[in-house]
Every structure is written in C-alpha cells, then in structure tokens.
Amino acid sequence: MSARPASGNDTAAALRATAHRLDAEDPLRPVRERFTLPEDVVYLDGNSLGALPKAVPDRLARVVAHEWGALGIRSWTESGWWEAPERVGELIAPLVGAGPGQVVVGDSTSVNLFKALVAAVRLAGEGRDEVLVDSSSFPTDGYIAEAAVRLTGHRLVPVLPAEVPGRLGPRTAAVLLNHVDYRTGRLHDLPGLTAAVHEAGAYAVWDLCHSAGALPVGLDAHGVDLAVGCTYKYLNGGPGSPAFLYVRAAHQAAFDSPLPGWNSHAEPFGMRPSYTRAEGATAGRVGTPDILSLLALEAALGVWEGVDLAAVRAKSLALTDFFLECVDRYVPAGSLESVTPAAHEERGSQLALRTPRAAALMPRLIARGVVGDFRPPDILRFGFTPLYVGFADAERAARVLAEELGAGD
Amino acid sequence: MSARPASGNDTAAALRATAHRLDAEDPLRPVRERFTLPEDVVYLDGNSLGALPKAVPDRLARVVAHEWGALGIRSWTESGWWEAPERVGELIAPLVGAGPGQVVVGDSTSVNLFKALVAAVRLAGEGRDEVLVDSSSFPTDGYIAEAAVRLTGHRLVPVLPAEVPGRLGPRTAAVLLNHVDYRTGRLHDLPGLTAAVHEAGAYAVWDLCHSAGALPVGLDAHGVDLAVGCTYKYLNGGPGSPAFLYVRAAHQAAFDSPLPGWNSHAEPFGMRPSYTRAEGATAGRVGTPDILSLLALEAALGVWEGVDLAAVRAKSLALTDFFLECVDRYVPAGSLESVTPAAHEERGSQLALRTPRAAALMPRLIARGVVGDFRPPDILRFGFTPLYVGFADAERAARVLAEELGAGD
The missing domain is CATH 3.40.640.10 (Type I PLP-dependent aspartate aminotransferase-like (Major domain))
Structure with a gap:
C-alpha cells in the first residue's frame, strides 16, 4: 500500500468508521450468517450469481442420497417432487x-x-x-x-x-x-x-x-x-x-x-x-x-424467513448510496461516471460505473478480492445484495477500485 | 410363503440356477458396482428414473461447496460451467x-x-x-x-x-x-x-x-x-x-x-x-x-466408461427373454399378456404386461421390493437396465409377480 496524504487517511478512517456504525445498526446483519461467502472476498456479483445459502449442501446431499438413491421413482410422490x-x-x-x-x-x-x-x-x-x-x-x-x-x-x-x-x-x-x-x-x-x-x-x-x-x-x-x-x-x-x-x-x-x-x-x-x-x-x-x-x-x-422486503430495499439504497459516496471521496473526479440514476426511485440494487478502462480493470479488482463484473463496452457492474453485503464491504470495494484506478499512488 | 407343488419348486430351483449362471457369465456385472441401488429392491424402473451412480454425490457436493460457494461467479469460466x-x-x-x-x-x-x-x-x-x-x-x-x-x-x-x-x-x-x-x-x-x-x-x-x-x-x-x-x-x-x-x-x-x-x-x-x-x-x-x-x-x-453398447443390447434382450420365460413358467397361462413384441428387432429394454388388475397389483409389487410402474389403463411396466439389473433380479421379480397374482397360493 502506498503512502497517502493525510487527508486521504482521514477520509478513509472516517468512511470506515461510518461503515462500521452502519453495519452495527443494520437489522439484516444476522442474515449474512445464513450464507457461505467466499473467504476474504467482497462479493458484489450477487446480481449475476447469488452466494451459497448454508442450508443448500445438506439438503441437496439428502435429496441425492435418500430421495433419489434410496427411494428412486417413489420420490415423485413420497418426497413431493x-x-x-x-x-x-x-x-x-x-x-x-x-x-x-x-x-x-x-x-x-x-x-x-x-x-x-x-x-x-x-x-x-x-x-x-x-x-x-x-x-x-x-x-x-x-x-x-x-x-x-x-x-x-x-x-x-x-x-x-x-x-x-x-x-x-x-x-x-x-x-x-x-x-x-x-x-x-x-x-x-x-x-x-x-x-x-x-x-x-x-x-x-x-x-x-x-x-x-x-x-x-x-x-x-x-x-x-x-x-x-x-x-x-x-x-x-x-x-x-x-x-x-x-x-x-x-x-x-x-x-x-x-x-x-x-x-x-x-x-x-x-x-x-x-x-x-x-x-x-x-x-x-x-x-x-x-x-x-x-x-x-x-x-x-x-x-x-423473517426478512422484510422493505428493510431489504432500505438497506439496498443505503448501501449503494454509501458506495457512491466512498467512490466520490476516493476516486479523482472525472475518472468514473455512474450510469445508474442517482434518484432512489430509479435505482435497482446494482451500480454501473463507466470507464474506458473497465475491461482491464475488473480482472484486477477480482484479483484483489472485489468481485463485480464487466459488461461491454465500458461498464463496471457492482451488485449489492442486502442479505449478505455490508457497509464495510462497500467501503473496501470503493477503496480497492480507487487504488486500482491509481488514485492512491 | 405358501407351500408349492413339487413341480413348482423344481421350476423355481431351475430358474434360479439359470439366473445365477447367467449373472456369473455377465460381462456387465461389474458395472453394477458403479451404482448405489436401493437395498433389497429389484429396481425395474430405470426406464423412468435411472438409479444413482456412486460418483454423483461427491461431485455434486464439490460443485456446490467449491465451485458455487467458494469461487462463485468465477466458475462460469474457471470451472468450465x-x-x-x-x-x-x-x-x-x-x-x-x-x-x-x-x-x-x-x-x-x-x-x-x-x-x-x-x-x-x-x-x-x-x-x-x-x-x-x-x-x-x-x-x-x-x-x-x-x-x-x-x-x-x-x-x-x-x-x-x-x-x-x-x-x-x-x-x-x-x-x-x-x-x-x-x-x-x-x-x-x-x-x-x-x-x-x-x-x-x-x-x-x-x-x-x-x-x-x-x-x-x-x-x-x-x-x-x-x-x-x-x-x-x-x-x-x-x-x-x-x-x-x-x-x-x-x-x-x-x-x-x-x-x-x-x-x-x-x-x-x-x-x-x-x-x-x-x-x-x-x-x-x-x-x-x-x-x-x-x-x-x-x-x-x-x-x-469401457461399456460396449452391443453388450448392453445383448444383455437387455437376454434379460427380457429370461424374465418372460420366468413369467411364463410361474404365472398361469392367460393371466397376463405381454404387449411388448416377442421379436428382438421390435423390442426395447422394457416389458409391458397387460392385466385388468394392473392398477392394484403394482403397489403390492412395490411393497414387496419389486419396483416397476403402472401405466393406465392396464399395463404393468418393467424396465431392464442392463448396467445394474441382473438375471437373479429378473427371476425374483417374476416370482413375486406370480405370487401376487395368486399363482402360488
């Protein structure tokens, strides 16, 4: 990590503090425990392939071994297939x-x-x-x-x-x-x-x-x-x-x-x-x-189970707002353009940032554990799944993005 | 099991001996070990739902835990999805x-x-x-x-x-x-x-x-x-x-x-x-x-792997021939009619036996571990998958069928 000017460090410290506060206050935070997430990765591609819920492996193993293997054709009725x-x-x-x-x-x-x-x-x-x-x-x-x-x-x-x-x-x-x-x-x-x-x-x-x-x-x-x-x-x-x-x-x-x-x-x-x-x-x-x-x-x-969609929407907007704020603070003006509308009523749960360097940049982000995706010709796409993405994730993603754009060098 | 006339016992003994010889000579016999079969069941419904190959559970567990859970979206390229x-x-x-x-x-x-x-x-x-x-x-x-x-x-x-x-x-x-x-x-x-x-x-x-x-x-x-x-x-x-x-x-x-x-x-x-x-x-x-x-x-x-389709076809015909022979010996003439052609060139790998009692009979066969299926209005359907069905299975299925038809009482 390169040395940063003091103001950069201050900015990062403030944003991280905000992220930790928002995560602590997040009513959906416990839901993250229902997923197996890739280790040390900020997974911002749930808009393409959602993360693995912890209940899946055991259930699928039982379907295969017991319902298919042991019961066979009977499972069409007996197992509710x-x-x-x-x-x-x-x-x-x-x-x-x-x-x-x-x-x-x-x-x-x-x-x-x-x-x-x-x-x-x-x-x-x-x-x-x-x-x-x-x-x-x-x-x-x-x-x-x-x-x-x-x-x-x-x-x-x-x-x-x-x-x-x-x-x-x-x-x-x-x-x-x-x-x-x-x-x-x-x-x-x-x-x-x-x-x-x-x-x-x-x-x-x-x-x-x-x-x-x-x-x-x-x-x-x-x-x-x-x-x-x-x-x-x-x-x-x-x-x-x-x-x-x-x-x-x-x-x-x-x-x-x-x-x-x-x-x-x-x-x-x-x-x-x-x-x-x-x-x-x-x-x-x-x-x-x-x-x-x-x-x-x-x-x-x-x-x-027990998840309120209104809370999901509220967190989704808060997360994308916060990520945009972090990008705004970390990334030099003019190097990225958000093509996702700023107005909440026109925003889904993903952000699309435009840069001519998008194609080369995404693999570097992925190599550093920030997983989004690239859509031709010039879009970096980041999905924010409120069930398992947190505010500290958003801050880290924006920071790594800025570093890879060369902002911190 | 009811007492049988001596001739019935002789018939059964002879057919079982034939079954054991045919199983011993079967070049596909080792392939059965590649499957997990329901215990103590003659599974004659592979024409509807094939049995579970042993390699599936571990492979699927790895796909879920590693390819989906750990690699996530990267698996579309890295895991060859x-x-x-x-x-x-x-x-x-x-x-x-x-x-x-x-x-x-x-x-x-x-x-x-x-x-x-x-x-x-x-x-x-x-x-x-x-x-x-x-x-x-x-x-x-x-x-x-x-x-x-x-x-x-x-x-x-x-x-x-x-x-x-x-x-x-x-x-x-x-x-x-x-x-x-x-x-x-x-x-x-x-x-x-x-x-x-x-x-x-x-x-x-x-x-x-x-x-x-x-x-x-x-x-x-x-x-x-x-x-x-x-x-x-x-x-x-x-x-x-x-x-x-x-x-x-x-x-x-x-x-x-x-x-x-x-x-x-x-x-x-x-x-x-x-x-x-x-x-x-x-x-x-x-x-x-x-x-x-x-x-x-x-x-x-x-x-x-290593399975010759000509051997599969030869075994399929031998199995269905043998099952028909067993049925012919065990079941009183006239109580079942095969609607599957006798000519090999007109026979697939399943047999369809017609009886007005078919709908009531199949659940009784299944309860006794002989799993086929019923197709309206009057068909008992038995699929013979040469990879895991043997001649002793065929003999047992025919015997149970005869018993449930009342032939042995």
Missing part, C-alpha cells in the same frame, strides 16, 4: 408481491419469456398486431420476442421504456419490459408503465430478473399481467437454477401456453392423447421439472 | 451414434421437441404443410407437435409408425416418431422409417427417450435429421435432468431455432441487440444452463 414447481413458486410469490396460485418454477428465463409473450398476445386477441419490447433490455428478451412474433405473426416495435406511453395504441397487443436494466441498474416505473399499457388495452409482461429479491415488486398490487424472473441472482438458487413464471389469476382461465407439455395437463398421468390444460399456475409447466436444481432453490429460499 | 452443455453432449454422443459437435444438453425433452420440430419444418421450407406424428407415442410429443404446427401453420397428421410410409408424400414436411414406445416397449424401425421419410423429401425427428442408453441408436449412420432424448432414464442423470438435442452436422448451417436465447448467440457476452446464431450444436442452446443438474449428469455418465 411432483408438486415442487408450485411449492417453490409459493415461496417466491410473496417476494414479488403475488398471492397464492400464480407463480410456478421451471425452465430458463428465456423459455418463460417465450411462454409469457405468446400467451400475452393470445390474450390480446385478433386486431392487435404490435408487440413493444424494451430495446435497452437484456438481449435474450429481444431475441426471444423476435422469435415469438415471427411465429405469431405480430410486428416487433423496439422502444425505450420511456417511449412506451407514446407508442401505445389500439394495435398494441403486449409490452415486454425489464423492471431493472441489467446494464445500467436503472429501475423502471412498473406501476406507471403497467397502468399505461392497460389504458391502451394491451398486456404487460415484466422481466424481473434484476428486481426479484432485490426490492418490492408488487405484481398483484400493480395489476401486472404476466411476469418472469430469474432465481439465481438475488434469490440465490444456484447456477442456472430454474426461472419462475407469474400468471395473474384473472388470466389463468384463458392462459394459452405455446409449450403445453404433459406437466401442464389437467391429468398428467392419464396419458391422454388430447390436451386439457391444468388449472392455476400449473398451466405454465412444460416437461419434467429439474428436481436437483429445484430443491436446491427451495432450500436457498429459506434465507428469506 | 459455460461449456458444460456441449461437453456433456459429447459424452452422450457416442451412446446415440453421433460424431462430435452435434449434441447439446439443456432444457426438458418437451422444450427440445418444440425446437426440433419447428426447426425441421423450417428446413423443409415452403410448400410442405404436413407434419406426421406418432399417435401412439408419449402424449407430450403430440401436445408439443400440436402447439408447434399451430404456430408454424402446418397441419398435424396423427399416424401409427407402421402407417408412416403410406402417408408420406410431397406435402410432408417432417415426421416425429418415438424410437421405443413408452407404454408397450415396442422398438420402431429407425433406419427404415428414416429412409422412407427421406425418400419423400421430408425430415425425420426421433424421440430417443426410451432408447438412449438402452440400445444402439446410430443417429449418424442412419441419417437422422434431428433427435431429442431424456437423460434421467437409461442415462441415470437424476430426476428431471436436462434433455439432449441432436442436430445433424449437415443441417446446422440452416438450423433455425424457435427459441434463440442468448446462450445460442455467436457472441453471447457481446450483448448485441441483433441475434447471430452460434455454430454447431450450440445453436440449440437457449438460456442459462442448469449447472447443478448438468454436472450431476456429467458425473453420472462416467458409468459408461
């Missing part, structure tokens, strides 16, 4: 503001986007031939939307979320939006945009990948029609754990999946030649659920 | 007669059927508007085929496999067939039917759920266009483990997936707004792969 997609869905439901019977878990986010989008345009019916899709969103949303409208005969209209109200009209069938932009961390106005979509008589499909588990979503309260989300980011389900699909109760009777596999049949073991849709969220199932990943996710969701 | 769908595909390829670069693992069988069928009709191009689908097959194939043609504008023609040659014509775009019927265990003529499909200028899609790992398939040799298969039956990947998709090398340049998620992009981390398909089998990927299940499957596939 068959109902796992709905059961795990019910654990996610309160985290996204959904009442019972509307969330089912299975398949990847991309596959669920396809189901949701095709189902949405079918709900909209004839005469509405346009689908608006967020052009700033994660690419897979755009690719899948393009693939879906190619099959349904609709026209894709790429728009920025802010442009949606101006582009809605009698031809709009459905609108696909990301709640939080994966790159910039911008939080979009789910209640307002959903209301605008409804006013135009269209259906709102939300991608919650970067908001589920990071902030209150309020699917039921805001009238969202369909939603999909990832479980391996803020829900800590493990690498590639299955995604979830929300189908609003009011739409379930007319929900018409483009992937009606046998698991969504009203009588799956009847092995009937004709398809009859199951009731409820089950209609969103397709094939045999991936039990190992699904039950790892179920165990992982135990970390939410 | 990103390439797992193709890498595991290469382990399956030789088991289905596929050269390198044509098999990718991910998603459920149903989702892969959708990809394969839509891709097949797109390969067929304009002017061919019919899709033939095996009406005797597993229901999900029919549901998904119906859903696919509804989107592509084709017409579904349900046929029995034997009727396919007579229904092929200039309007046929694609034909979806099951290699082995899930209910009857009948093995269909993949080489002959594929050749007939090609002669009509159409594309052949095969569902290998009940043949992959049970018998040689020869995808490359027989010119199959596209194929899908399950990995949790004879490939022992664990409950709901991801399915595989085969895309013949010659079709890969024109393979046009209806589910082009970011994982199949030529430059997945480029996050580009427009989609450019990756080369090779990777084009069949969709979203983030389910790593826990995928790596459990990878470990499970280790049981195939």
Whole structure:
C-alpha cells in the first residue's frame, strides 16, 4: 500500500468508521450468517450469481442420497417432487408481491419469456398486431420476442421504456419490459408503465430478473399481467437454477401456453392423447421439472424467513448510496461516471460505473478480492445484495477500485 | 410363503440356477458396482428414473461447496460451467451414434421437441404443410407437435409408425416418431422409417427417450435429421435432468431455432441487440444452463466408461427373454399378456404386461421390493437396465409377480 496524504487517511478512517456504525445498526446483519461467502472476498456479483445459502449442501446431499438413491421413482410422490414447481413458486410469490396460485418454477428465463409473450398476445386477441419490447433490455428478451412474433405473426416495435406511453395504441397487443436494466441498474416505473399499457388495452409482461429479491415488486398490487424472473441472482438458487413464471389469476382461465407439455395437463398421468390444460399456475409447466436444481432453490429460499422486503430495499439504497459516496471521496473526479440514476426511485440494487478502462480493470479488482463484473463496452457492474453485503464491504470495494484506478499512488 | 407343488419348486430351483449362471457369465456385472441401488429392491424402473451412480454425490457436493460457494461467479469460466452443455453432449454422443459437435444438453425433452420440430419444418421450407406424428407415442410429443404446427401453420397428421410410409408424400414436411414406445416397449424401425421419410423429401425427428442408453441408436449412420432424448432414464442423470438435442452436422448451417436465447448467440457476452446464431450444436442452446443438474449428469455418465453398447443390447434382450420365460413358467397361462413384441428387432429394454388388475397389483409389487410402474389403463411396466439389473433380479421379480397374482397360493 502506498503512502497517502493525510487527508486521504482521514477520509478513509472516517468512511470506515461510518461503515462500521452502519453495519452495527443494520437489522439484516444476522442474515449474512445464513450464507457461505467466499473467504476474504467482497462479493458484489450477487446480481449475476447469488452466494451459497448454508442450508443448500445438506439438503441437496439428502435429496441425492435418500430421495433419489434410496427411494428412486417413489420420490415423485413420497418426497413431493411432483408438486415442487408450485411449492417453490409459493415461496417466491410473496417476494414479488403475488398471492397464492400464480407463480410456478421451471425452465430458463428465456423459455418463460417465450411462454409469457405468446400467451400475452393470445390474450390480446385478433386486431392487435404490435408487440413493444424494451430495446435497452437484456438481449435474450429481444431475441426471444423476435422469435415469438415471427411465429405469431405480430410486428416487433423496439422502444425505450420511456417511449412506451407514446407508442401505445389500439394495435398494441403486449409490452415486454425489464423492471431493472441489467446494464445500467436503472429501475423502471412498473406501476406507471403497467397502468399505461392497460389504458391502451394491451398486456404487460415484466422481466424481473434484476428486481426479484432485490426490492418490492408488487405484481398483484400493480395489476401486472404476466411476469418472469430469474432465481439465481438475488434469490440465490444456484447456477442456472430454474426461472419462475407469474400468471395473474384473472388470466389463468384463458392462459394459452405455446409449450403445453404433459406437466401442464389437467391429468398428467392419464396419458391422454388430447390436451386439457391444468388449472392455476400449473398451466405454465412444460416437461419434467429439474428436481436437483429445484430443491436446491427451495432450500436457498429459506434465507428469506423473517426478512422484510422493505428493510431489504432500505438497506439496498443505503448501501449503494454509501458506495457512491466512498467512490466520490476516493476516486479523482472525472475518472468514473455512474450510469445508474442517482434518484432512489430509479435505482435497482446494482451500480454501473463507466470507464474506458473497465475491461482491464475488473480482472484486477477480482484479483484483489472485489468481485463485480464487466459488461461491454465500458461498464463496471457492482451488485449489492442486502442479505449478505455490508457497509464495510462497500467501503473496501470503493477503496480497492480507487487504488486500482491509481488514485492512491 | 405358501407351500408349492413339487413341480413348482423344481421350476423355481431351475430358474434360479439359470439366473445365477447367467449373472456369473455377465460381462456387465461389474458395472453394477458403479451404482448405489436401493437395498433389497429389484429396481425395474430405470426406464423412468435411472438409479444413482456412486460418483454423483461427491461431485455434486464439490460443485456446490467449491465451485458455487467458494469461487462463485468465477466458475462460469474457471470451472468450465459455460461449456458444460456441449461437453456433456459429447459424452452422450457416442451412446446415440453421433460424431462430435452435434449434441447439446439443456432444457426438458418437451422444450427440445418444440425446437426440433419447428426447426425441421423450417428446413423443409415452403410448400410442405404436413407434419406426421406418432399417435401412439408419449402424449407430450403430440401436445408439443400440436402447439408447434399451430404456430408454424402446418397441419398435424396423427399416424401409427407402421402407417408412416403410406402417408408420406410431397406435402410432408417432417415426421416425429418415438424410437421405443413408452407404454408397450415396442422398438420402431429407425433406419427404415428414416429412409422412407427421406425418400419423400421430408425430415425425420426421433424421440430417443426410451432408447438412449438402452440400445444402439446410430443417429449418424442412419441419417437422422434431428433427435431429442431424456437423460434421467437409461442415462441415470437424476430426476428431471436436462434433455439432449441432436442436430445433424449437415443441417446446422440452416438450423433455425424457435427459441434463440442468448446462450445460442455467436457472441453471447457481446450483448448485441441483433441475434447471430452460434455454430454447431450450440445453436440449440437457449438460456442459462442448469449447472447443478448438468454436472450431476456429467458425473453420472462416467458409468459408461469401457461399456460396449452391443453388450448392453445383448444383455437387455437376454434379460427380457429370461424374465418372460420366468413369467411364463410361474404365472398361469392367460393371466397376463405381454404387449411388448416377442421379436428382438421390435423390442426395447422394457416389458409391458397387460392385466385388468394392473392398477392394484403394482403397489403390492412395490411393497414387496419389486419396483416397476403402472401405466393406465392396464399395463404393468418393467424396465431392464442392463448396467445394474441382473438375471437373479429378473427371476425374483417374476416370482413375486406370480405370487401376487395368486399363482402360488
């Protein structure tokens, strides 16, 4: 560590003292003990892959050895495997503001986007031939939307979320939006945009990948029609754990999946030649659920016991505010630009800092134990998972970032 | 156990002696040691859920604790997670007669059927508007085929496999067939039917759920266009483990997936707004792969090391022959009817026995440690996995079946 001017040392000491005070006052601090975190690492990539909940290894070992190894096929009934997609869905439901019977878990986010989008345009019916899709969103949303409208005969209209109200009209069938932009961390106005979509008589499909588990979503309260989300980011389900699909109760009777596999049949073991849709969220199932990943996710969701989402949101904003303050103090002005909105109501739980040196810088941060990620062409991305990231972590990350930028030399 | 007539005892003694001789001579006998089997159980449900390979628990524990818990996001590159769908595909390829670069693992069988069928009709191009689908097959194939043609504008023609040659014509775009019927265990003529499909200028899609790992398939040799298969039956990947998709090398340049998620992009981390398909089998990927299940499957596939598929097929036929012989000897004539063809060239690796008492009988067999399954309305289904089922198992299963049918009372 190089020698610093006295003012730098003072700054660091003050920020560290603040960090320790904030950590001591943090009501979510004990939740960190529910995770196994990499040693001596500040893990700011929970927005990409959540950390390992301590309950997972033992649960998974028992699923493998006892449920699969000893009971074999009997576990489909005796160990509750068959109902796992709905059961795990019910654990996610309160985290996204959904009442019972509307969330089912299975398949990847991309596959669920396809189901949701095709189902949405079918709900909209004839005469509405346009689908608006967020052009700033994660690419897979755009690719899948393009693939879906190619099959349904609709026209894709790429728009920025802010442009949606101006582009809605009698031809709009459905609108696909990301709640939080994966790159910039911008939080979009789910209640307002959903209301605008409804006013135009269209259906709102939300991608919650970067908001589920990071902030209150309020699917039921805001009238969202369909939603999909990832479980391996803020829900800590493990690498590639299955995604979830929300189908609003009011739409379930007319929900018409483009992937009606046998698991969504009203009588799956009847092995009937004709398809009859199951009731409820089950209609969103397709094939045999991936039990190992699904039950790892179920165990992982135990970390939410007693956790208040309002407290999660409050800590998320406090953490990102504090990190920005530390960056502001440690890093020379002009060397980094935050592309995440400063306004709380427009911020998710991650920060995106722009620098032309981003690609080279991130591996150096990782080598020094500050794990974020790089998104082309020039974004350093830092995710702040309130369940296990603390204020001292934020201070350390900002300090290492400043050092690697050369601020302390 | 009730007293038997002397002839019954003689029969049993002779059959047991034969079983012990056949087990002693079985070149695959040592492979059984690679599995953890339920204790004191004859597990004849490997055609539904394969038994637990011994290598899986430790491997999965390490993936969870070290790769996820300690390395976190770094494992996508450092632990080879990103390439797992193709890498595991290469382990399956030789088991289905596929050269390198044509098999990718991910998603459920149903989702892969959708990809394969839509891709097949797109390969067929304009002017061919019919899709033939095996009406005797597993229901999900029919549901998904119906859903696919509804989107592509084709017409579904349900046929029995034997009727396919007579229904092929200039309007046929694609034909979806099951290699082995899930209910009857009948093995269909993949080489002959594929050749007939090609002669009509159409594309052949095969569902290998009940043949992959049970018998040689020869995808490359027989010119199959596209194929899908399950990995949790004879490939022992664990409950709901991801399915595989085969895309013949010659079709890969024109393979046009209806589910082009970011994982199949030529430059997945480029996050580009427009989609450019990756080369090779990777084009069949969709979203983030389910790593826990995928790596459990990878470990499970280790049981195939040094195993010759011709020996597997020979043992499978010998086992099913021997079981039928035991049933024939133990069970009074007329109380059970085998709906699986007697001819070897028409038999998969399972037997289906019909009795009106099937529904009540199977739970009693299971209670006595003979685990098969029931398929409505009147089928007892017994799968013979040559890697871990022996001849003494077959004799015991037939004997218990006879006893429960009341033959020994």
